[in-house]
Amino acid sequence: MDAKPPLIEQVRACQICADHLPFPPRPILQFDSQARILIAGQAPGKAAHRAGIPFNDVSGDRLRMWLGLSRDEFYDPTVVAILPMGFCYPGTGKSGDLPPRPECAPAWRGTLLDGLGQLELTLVIGRYAQAYHFGSTQATLTELVASWRQFWPEKVPLPHPSPRNNLWLKRNPWFERELLPEVRSRIAEVRAR
Numbered sequence: 001m002d003a004k005p006p007l008i009e010q011v012r013a014c015q016i017c018a019d020h021l022p023f024p025p026r027p028i029l030q031f032d033s034q035a036r037i038l039i040a041g042q043a044p045g046k047a048a049h050r051a052g053i054p055f056n057d058v059s060g061d062r063l064r065m066w067l068g069l070s071r072d073e074f075y076d077p078t079v080v081a082i083l084p085m086g087f088c089y090p091g092t093g094k095s096g097d098l099p100p101r102p103e104c105a106p107a108w109r110g111t112l113l114d115g116l117g118q119l120e121l122t123l124v125i126g127r128y129a130q131a132y133h134f135g136s137t138q139a140t141l142t143e144l145v146a147s148w149r150q151f152w153p154e155k156v157p158l159p160h161p162s163p164r165n166n167l168w169l170k171r172n173p174w175f176e177r178e179l180l181p182e183v184r185s186r187i188a189e190v191r192a193r
């Protein structure tokens with residue numbers, strides 16, 4: 001009798017929504033059962049799809065700076081798991097990248113999260129991930145991020161680190177002044193265990 005391949009190989013071979021994707025499926029995720037930190041994001045963009053590497057751009061540079069992690073630390077799957085809501089690039093619509101494919105999270109997310117037995121901190125980026133990890137809410141991004149103490153110390157809502165959010169960052173200086181130092185301390189604490 002054939003044994004099932006390991007979970008991560010099953011994900012990498014996934015074709016569930018292939019008919020709806022602009023390119024053949026290329027799931028972009030980082031996973032190891034030892035990871036204590038999870039970045040829960042939206043879906044890879046075209047650059048991540050091409051490179052096969054998540055957050056390998058200016059948004060990723062800003063995210064690493066926010067978290068106080070080097071590239072080596074960020075891309076060490078035993079330190080950081082990266083699980084977007086949709087693992088494959090969903091394509092682009094009239095107003096930017098399309099939402100994560102809705103088939104993905106029901107197919108894989110629960111099982112992968114169950115496999116993160118050491119998880120201590122989840123950083124949640126983008127409204128689809130925020131709806132999944134915080135439950136559906138009417139709160140705006142600003143309201144949700146401002147209520148970060150409500151979820152502390154297990155989960156933290158973050159804005160997307162894209163340069164498109166520069167204005168948001170300028171309008172909400174408390175984010176970099178108050179929240180980010182706490183996040184960096186928390187990450188250092190989690191990593192020191």
Ligand code: SF4
Nearest residue numbers: 014016017025088104
């Ligand atoms: S987006 Fe998710 S469900 Fe769709 S093919 Fe990729 S891994 Fe499979």
